[in-house]
Amino acid sequence: MTSILSVSSVTVKFGGLLALDDVTLEVEKGELLSLIGPNGAGKTTLLKVIIGTVTPVSARLTLGDADITALPTHKRARLGLALTHQIVRPFSNMNVLENVMFAAGHEKVSRTLKALVTLDRKPERTLAMACLERVGIESFAGQEVSSQPLGVIKRMEVARALSQSPRVLLLDEPLAGLNSREAAMLADTIREIANQGITIVMIEHNLSEVLRISDRLHVLDNGRNLAQGAPMEVMKQPDVRAAYLGG
């Protein structure tokens, strides 16, 4: 297997709090890796270090052949990283399609000056519709985002990230707040996205869905690596059970 994302020696301090302590993470091309661990283990902080919104005390990050350690967030995005947020903050004055078009257009505008003056938004519209189809909410395209249930909002957030054409998609608790049926359906969609060749790193507390769709688990506890490997093997480890499941 080939590593697409490699994260090593990540240490993060928030004042006196050591949030991550020499953490290492290897992500193989095409896999769906779930990052799990108790509350406060440092999972979201690690994703923020990867996307570039938290500055670590130390870290070395590579994406494919590129050393991205010193790159700002927008350059990491351009090289193929996209992140969905745990708490989705959509533009409530736009409809579902426009929210995805905005994300798609943002990338385009940041790429070329010409795009700043173009009035033709057809390419963004086509791309955004394709992303809505991939997450199964194309029939909600014209609806106001403010009247949508969380299940649609969560899918729209994934569509926004897909519109950036990521090589590695970072998902922060995509199933949080969904009922079991909605969670299972979105988990199936996430698995399908991975099957289509997009590498996924997912933080998720819904353990039954994590175990059902993940290729591999990486467990953090108290800011440190605790375990990693095949889901069932990892969950058998006594230290993982003690930390994550309370024994």
Ligand SMILES: Nc1ncnc2c1ncn2[C@@H]1O[C@H](COP(=O)(O)OP(=O)(O)OP(=O)(O)O)[C@@H](O)[C@H]1O
């Ligand atoms: N901006 C910040 N300033 C200060 N402390 C922070 C900040 N962000 C996170 N922390 C602290 O760092 C530690 C790790 O937090 P983080 O959110 O990464 O954990 P997590 O594993 O994602 O938790 P959860 O599963 O509850 O979302 C926690 O103790 C948290 O309170």
